[in-house]
Amino acid sequence: MNLDPATVMAIIAMAFATYATRISGFIIGPYLPEQGRLKQALDAVPAAVLTAVIAPTLFNSPAELFAAVVTAIAARRLPALGAIAVGVCAVLLGRQFLGHW
Amino acid sequence: MSMSSVLRDVRLGVIGILPIALAAVPFGLLLGSEAVRRGLSPAEISLMSMIVFAGSAQFLTVSIWSHPAPWAALALAAFLINLRHVLMSASLSPKLKHFRSSQKALVAFLLADEIWALNERRAMIHQITPGFYFGTALGLYVIWLAATIAGTVLGETLPAPETIGFDFVFAALFISLVTGFAxxxxxxxxxxxxxxxxxxxxxxxxxxxxxxxxxxxxxxxxxxxxxxxxxxx
Structure with a gap:
């Protein structure tokens, strides 16, 4: 067991920083409205945040954009695991046959 | 709620997260091997996977790690990367009103992206139960930690994820989830x-x-x- 005090200290600080972001929504949760504009905004969080997370990946290369479109179409008909498998095959094909931007 | 129905929900959660957790394995391996290259010990990076449990923040901080560790800068980096969890937890909060406070405290500790996304998806069709939530979290937590540890051992013998298309797995997962929400x-x-x-x-x-x-x-x-x-x- 090899633990450096400064490294352990940094890891603990990272854990607190991460926990702060994850508990905050539960602390403000009871004060959030159950209808109106702010409720509409909160309902959009899943689609909005997931889209933002993957946005840069989609435009990395033509292969990724191609695979993203293929995955979105596949996801309409297949369960998540099937859509992922189709997407990974599409990105490998794309990298073989489509160039860079 | 009876014991058997709790266990049934735990099992549903574990089964639900399993494909996603398996997709995280190459990244856990990569994190472990990268951490060793950057001078962290296997015990230290395992501790990080145990108490931080946030893939993207771990990757970024490990890539900028130096010795002695600049703890304030690393914590700030983790905080900024994880700011999205403020939105995620606020969105999940009304769907967990029936959880006890102590359960919510543990829910927050385990709120990795994949856990959050899968439970939001579940909330569209069914009330989230503690059994289901902690089932999904347990599955990812164990596999993430095991993959991190394995990565410290396997190190440079590993192929790069992009050579087998694995780097696209999370994008594909999130795209299929977005089509579900939209x-x-x-x-x-x-x-x-x-x-x-x-x-x-x-x-x-x-x-x-x-x-x-x-x-x-x-x-x-x-x-x-x-x-x-x-x-x-």
Whole structure:
């Protein structure tokens, strides 16, 4: 067991920083409205945040954009695991046959 | 709630997260091997996977790690990358009203992206139970930690994820989840605003703030839509 005090200290600080972001929504949760504009905004969080997370990946290369479109179409008909498998095959094909931007 | 129905929900959660957790294995391996290359010991990176449990923040901080560790800078980096969890936990909060406070405290500790996304998806069709939530979290937690430890041992013998298309797994997972959340036309302005704002923010400022920028842009677009009409069946 090899633990450096400064490294352990940094890891603990990272854990607190991460926990702060994850508990905050539960602390403000009871004060959030159950209808109106702010409720509409909160309902959009899943689609909005997931889209933002993957946005840069989609435009990395033509292969990724191609695979993203293929995955979105596949996801309409297949369960998540099937859509992922189709997407990974599409990105490998794309990298073989489509160039860079 | 009876013991057997709790166990049934735990099993449902574990089964639900399993494909996603297996997709995380190559990244856990990569994290472990990268950490050793950057001078962290196997015990230290395992501790990080145990108490931070946030893949993207771990990757970024390990890539900028130095010795002695600049704890304030690393914690700030983790905080900024994880700011999206403020939005995620606020969105999940009303769906967990029936959880006890102590359970919510543990829910927050385990709120990795994949856990959050899968439980939001579950909430669309069924009330989230503690058994289901902690089942999903348990599955990812154990596999993430095991993959991290294995990565410290296997090190440079590992193939790069992009050579086998594995780097696209999370993008593909999130795309299929977005298509699940985007069921009506009302999702279109949300997705387009988020896409545009996150790309613009990233090209102008770089860094990791683009996730929150895109998330907020999508939320603003949703708030500006006319109120949802209750349609006759």
């Amino acid at each position: 069921k009506t036309w009302r999702a279109l302005p949300v997705v387009i605003s988020s896409l545009a704002a996150s790309l613009l923010f990233k090209s102008v400022f770089g860094g990791t703030g683009f996730i929150v920028a895109g998330g907020l842009a999508g939320m603003i677009a949703a708030a500006l839509l006319p109120p949802e009409q209750k349609e006759a069946p």
